[in-house]
Amino acid sequence: MNFVLAAGGTGGHMIPAHALAAELKSRGHGVMLLTDARGAKIPGLFEDVPVHVLPAGRLSKTPWGLLKAMRSVMAGRREAKALYRQHQPHAVVGFGGYPAFPALLAASALNIPTVLHEQNAVLGRVNRLLAGGAQAIATAYEQVDRLKPGQKNKVVLVGNPVRASIVRLGELPFPAFDDVAPLKLLVTGGSQGATVLGDVVPAGLGELGERLRHRLQVVQQCRPDDIERVRDTYRSLGIPAELSTYLQDMDAKLGECHLMIGRAGASTIAELTAAGRPAILIPLPIATDDHQTANARELARAGGARMIPQPQFTPAALARQIEALADDPEALANAAARSLSVGRPRAASDLADLVELVGQGETPAMVGKAPRTADAPIGLAPAGAAA
Incomplete structure (x- = not known):
């Protein structure tokens, strides 16, 4: 299977994406990263993964700033759509932050399933904007603020992936x-x-x-x-x-x-x-x-x-x-x-299970998956499953 990960800006978004990339690659899947210029410069990450830098504007409260940001977002969306037509991902995984926005918009436009990963205990702005269209929302905490009641059947608690070391x-x-x-x-x-x-x-x-x-x-x-x-x-x-x-x-x-x-x-x-x-x-x-x-x-x-x-x-x-x-x-x-x-050392593996499930065309709601507790196994697709 092929997966695209969308992350950028800071290590807080890039490190869990890097950990997931390593887990997916260990299972034989193809992985590509879409990021911004700042994310691409963080050393020691994604050295064996194809990386594409997309334009990604930060949404502003001023009319001129908002217009400028949306132009960048739409340019990034066009570039991402072209990449998706070429590489045909089974799913796109977003890790929050404005650099993920154009990549996820492009996936929605082409009906490619999306998974959102929220690292924080409060759902971030970009994830709030895109949660309605996502097939699954992976969380790092049992209690996550700013989730809408109707989105809770998409939620799976996996933790925040960290490097194997x-x-x-x-x-x-x-x-x-x-x-x-x-x-x-x-x-x-x-x-x-x-x-x-x-x-x-x-x-x-x-x-x-x-x-x-x-x-x-x-x-x-x-x-x-x-x-x-x-x-x-x-x-x-x-x-x-x-x-x-x-x-x-x-x-x-x-x-x-x-x-x-x-x-x-x-x-x-x-x-x-x-x-x-x-x-x-x-x-x-x-x-x-x-x-x-x-x-x-x-x-x-x-x-x-x-x-x-x-x-x-x-x-x-x-x-x-x-x-x-x-x-x-x-x-x-x-x-x-x-x-x-209170650690969740299986986070990378559990998130990979969820991503594989969505890549196979299923969702947590379809298989009756309730949000996972801290002690329960995720119980989704087996490790190494492929479509």
């Missing part, structure tokens, strides 16, 4: 930690970084007691404009820190860390829970529909993360949270286990 971390023991071992911290602000983390985290680590501060080992992602300033701060505090603008080897960094500090993006939550790592989360306050706060609620309720709203994210508040975990190695290991307990 991340899933393998959850099968390994949590890194050893005791009263004298180094405390390894991973600090990441998502694919765009976060200046607030560069401001608050070094200062907060500087407020820790001397005994704990001298045990710190930090890996931190920084914005390019911030990296030298952050490096100088760590140097002045005597805290060893490895700084980078992009963490391409996230699996290795996550595998070594005891505690992650960062945003609550969908891919971040999925990787934390698949690997079983505790976190201190600072949801992005300007995220559309405040979806990062919604993303974090399941992990926080389970005890795998502590959430600090950005207005309360101060050096003193961060230091208190780190000390509460680091002063009790058993508490840190328990938080890691609770993080792992």
Whole structure:
């Protein structure tokens, strides 16, 4: 079977698409990616998959901005239709975001079945626009806001796909930690970084007691404009820190860390829970529909993360949270286990099952499929099924 994946913009859309592509290819299917210029530049993804860059405008509230965006969308739609006529996909899978919009519009125009994957706990704008015509909606959370009641028979809970190397971390023991071992911290602000983390985290680590501060080992992602300033701060505090603008080897960094500090993006939550790592989360306050706060609620309720709203994210508040975990190695290991307990490491496989089902001309509603619970198998097409 042939499948087209439509994703772009940020790693939050691209990483789950990449994980699904790897799973589909392992089953012998053909896979193509349609993305935008920004998505195509993210390193380490889709290196063995044909990639086509489409025009994709971001919808604007101003009349001129809206007209300009729609021109780009329609141009992208025309290009996608031409590709579909040539490659004849069995289904098109959209991962939200404006770069997926023209590809999914083209699929609807040619009556090609579509699957929407929603990474966040709030249905995104593009997915809301297209949900009515989709054959299936795959979700990462049991509770997803902004779904219409009539769309719930299309919903299948699969989780958010992550790379196989991340899933393998959850099968390994949590890194050893005791009263004298180094405390390894991973600090990441998502694919765009976060200046607030560069401001608050070094200062907060500087407020820790001397005994704990001298045990710190930090890996931190920084914005390019911030990296030298952050490096100088760590140097002045005597805290060893490895700084980078992009963490391409996230699996290795996550595998070594005891505690992650960062945003609550969908891919971040999925990787934390698949690997079983505790976190201190600072949801992005300007995220559309405040979806990062919604993303974090399941992990926080389970005890795998502590959430600090950005207005309360101060050096003193961060230091208190780190000390509460680091002063009790058993508490840190328990938080890691609770993080792992809400993970969905089969997400890529379950989403591939759903995509195969739709590619065969069936839908969850046709086979009487109710939304999956966290513990139940998906029960759709068997792995490796083909039309």
